[in-house]
Amino acid sequence: MQDQARLAELRQKFGREPAAPSEPTAERTPREAQPRFRGLESGHRACQGCGEALAARLVMESAGPDVMVANATGCLEVFTTPWPQSAWRVPWIHSLFENSAAVASGMEAAMKAKGQNTKVLAFGGDGGTYDIGFQALSGMLERYHNILYVCYDNEAYMNTGIQRSSSTPHAATTTTSPAGKERMGKRHLKKDLLSIIAAHHIPYAASASVAYPQDLQRKVRYAMGIDGPTFLVVHSPCPLGWRHASALTIEVARKAVECGLFPLVELERGAVTNIMPIRQVRPVTDYLKLQGRFAHLTRDGDPRAQEERDHLQALADYNINVFGLAGDGDDPVDTSGITTVGRGGPLAGRPQ
């Protein structure tokens, strides 16, 4: 557990604790009225509508300030730290693309050796997590380091200009999986990383989405309280790579959850213990049609497009069945009602 006295001291220093109101509340901006720890400051160089920047800010708000971050190479690293500037207000290190889990392991070992309990966070994109950093991540989980690993999943190599990763959804186009006369985008499936993580039987692993910030932050807080390896994958739309308007980031992310293609689940010791139910399951086309990367799937009269749409619908249906996602009532919109979701999914005996 974190040292509460030290935490209070750092919160005081970095202004997380609400200061005593010295001015009338009415004159303060909403941000001033809700002082939060901003581990990732504004003013960085992310694109408009960047899901990853939003996700990282939400993670830092809930995790900081007694943390240190190991960040893999990628957009998040590049847009936050063009020397001599940095948007980070926590100790932060970038080494390489594929070693953030291992660098974080070393940082955590140092904390243990020195008798300190600053929590170590490791950040990577889907390329740095699903692909090139996969081995280091597995090693970190197996060795049971006290680290929260967060994967900001925007489903392709965005920093190098939208190339396909093992996290890219089936049939999505990228610059290395373009659609053409012979191809309908990526030929393979999105890697089921969470199941692989679950097979390490770590204390806690979860998926989250920038469309549900309260749920995301609750999951971060829960993971922060665990002394051991924890993993969070955050679905983070990339307007540039997914080819949607930057104002639609949240809507796109929400539709991914509502159609079942990106299920929000929690696993403890490898077993599903909680899910976010979908009260009104939407067809995957509602999600696909918002994005240019799936434009070739929404053409009328192309039997291949219909086949791939059916394929993606089947994948979504599979998720809904496996995790028991179909629920009753209204869907939570953004944050409202999300905290009412109870723990204990169908596989853990959740009442239907």
Next chain:
Amino acid sequence: MREALEGSQAIARAVSLCKPDVVAAYPITPQTHIVENISKLVAEGDLHTEFVSVESEFSAASVVLGAAAAGARAYTATASQGVLLMAEVLFNIAGMRIPLVMTVANRAVSAPLSIWNDHGDSMAVRDSGWIQLHAADNQEAVDTTIQAFRITQETELPVMVCMDGFILTHTLEVIDLPEQSVIDDFLPAFEFNRRLDPADPKSLGTLVDPGYFAEVRHSHHAAMQKALSVIKDTDSAWETATGRACGGLLTVEGDPGAAVGIVAMGSTVGTLRAGMAHTPEAGPAKLIKLRAFRPFPTQALIEATQGLDHLIVIDRAISPGLGGILGTEIAAILADVPNAPKIHNHALGLGGRDIPETIYADLIEAIKDPDAPLIFDADMAKLAPEDR
């Protein structure tokens, strides 16, 4: 205290005396005995360190990087393929100026697969920006390892201690391991002023545009050059503390008036010493034992080679298509020196080929042969005619 110890065991004990906070390693022959012995010291409670048993050398290097950045004294060890798998991280550690120590149990690089000694591995990361020190015997390896922890802290440059695989790592020698109090006086507590600290947050390893990159390389190069005096002074301080020195940057022994010089690194030096003593009829030579390969002691080498007619440079690795690495570098250094000796560059003992004492006489004899082969001990009879 003097004890008969295997080289690897002695290194483990020396590392233990330096009280590292974090040790991360992955097993590879011939480094394995070092990490086995460290693991045993940890298991017995004789060494209090976070020993991280990683899933690859890549992660071993990454773990010690993260540990040192977080303010911990860190150590790792590897060899051969492990050095190459680490390569990307090694450049990164040096570029970020992270202080830590690594032992390389020098071994040939595959293919063909060979577990035996040469310097192909550490030479492959010659330009990574690490300090590279070569030990000629196990006492030197022990003393250099301890010195390395002090050098790395003072220079903020990572230090690689190179020792010949099997020839040193698996050989029993009488080793004098200093008392803990001697080490405690010699080695200050680990301090890294750029360490990751929530009370004073810094960003390490940021993106640098073309407006800054050249300056970073310039300061790295300058730090390497400044490290020459640190290496020398640290060895002097060690001599004051223990009465024993390792030869600073390089040492010269043998006949000071000889017209022939021989430069070598690592355990070959001992073989040449024995050859010189046992075959006086071959003629005298000045034996130059090179301890610091990076940073390269250019000035000291020029001084050591003054007055020589011939300089035999022994490499334990080659750069195919050019020649010996040390030989090529020394030729470049002496190119503008008036009356510089003629250089005879030979690679020896590749992939563990035994270097006998007779090599001393053979090398001196080969000065007369303008067609002496680069790989001096290659047996042409074993090759197809078109490969000879």
